[in-house]
Amino acid sequence: MVYYLLLPFLSILLVVLQTSIADVLFSGRLILEISLIVVIYAGFRFDLIKGIILSFILGFVYDCLVGSVLGLFTFIYMVIFLCSFFVSIRFSSEKLYFIALFSLICSFLEEILVILFYNLAYGLDILKKTSLIFLPQAVLLSLLAVLFFYLVHRTEGFLHGKAFQSTKRARTGRLSAEA
């Protein structure tokens, strides 16, 4: 219950923090989408209900503070969470190179969805203008994802005194409704 109560506040903190850091480091040219990494992490480690609620709230907060159309990133984050969730059932998600590659794919997926949305909804072709930003952003995100997963892995190991693998979710492929 505490998790659900704290989630909106932590989401706001995360989104504000990531935009502030990006503003200082890149003067608004690039964004550090740590929130997307958290969604991927949730897909790998959390159960379905807990993860989808996290994706919904994080996406909604991102939409309110950064996005232009309310609901766009809420939907995209949930799609990415579901992709991560089903990929983590099929493949071993412990290897760092896999995490980097998957984060890169998720970043591109997000960008494709955004481009498609703007094209379909407004008839805007933003691909030309944003392609130079999207590529370094996706690479940056994949590198950050590796760092994030590594740090969380170490923290979990330190806190629980054991290997982190599959502590949150049984690797059975079954969809748990346990929250």
Place this chain on the structure above:
Amino acid sequence: MFLRKYKTIIFVVAILAIALILLSYNLKHETGTGLVKKVVLEAAAPVHNILSLSVKSVSNAWLRYVFLVGLEQDNRDLKKKIDELKAELILYQEGYLEAQRLNKILSLRDNHDYHFISARVIGREPSALSRTIMINKGSAHGLKVGMPVIAPAGLVGRLTDVSWHVSKVLLLIDESSNIDGILQRTRTQGIIRGVGSSGCELKYILKNQDVKEGEIVLSSGIGGVFPKGLLAGVISRVDRQDAGLFLKINITPFVDFSKLEEVLVLADQEEGN
């Protein structure tokens, strides 16, 4: 029995449907700032405040006490510039007084009476698609969606989301920002559209028009959102090669959006009182 068996899947599908409904509703109706969005903006304001203050103090300490290379030369250049500007200012003051006299004679005063509400920038929200900033004033201070925002250097943008004590400003350089503009020299009208970090474009200026690099672009006052004569930017490039009827004109805004700290919101006199 069925519900219990598939409750997780039903929940996931329902929450996805909620997101899709939210998206399509906002796309269709452009509802502005709803209550939940207002609450999120209000909750984010103190975090923004704390972070921007700490970042500002660190960068101030760096710039004021550590990174002082070239300061003496800068000082000398600035003093020289001040002398030049003083001379220029006297000329402009004369011109201003003359314009006021003429305005009085011709009764060409604007119908709108504005007053300024100053606000501090508490956060920047850069993304690949939207360029917005957050300011520390909201509806409690008399702000409303659509009000123009300026800085001493020129036009900044307009308010798109107004919460009780925080507001979101859509910058001039945002892709979805369209402002009616006018060239200072030739009085040719066009639309100033944002193109992201590279500045703005002046659209719909025919190829046979006389447009030069270095010309100043102002707001035209058409549309009623922005008052006439606000400085928008300077023309940095005019491309006549592009196929089509219109010129491709790039504008560099006068305002450096990455260094904005304080802004002024232009509120109607009635709104402010």
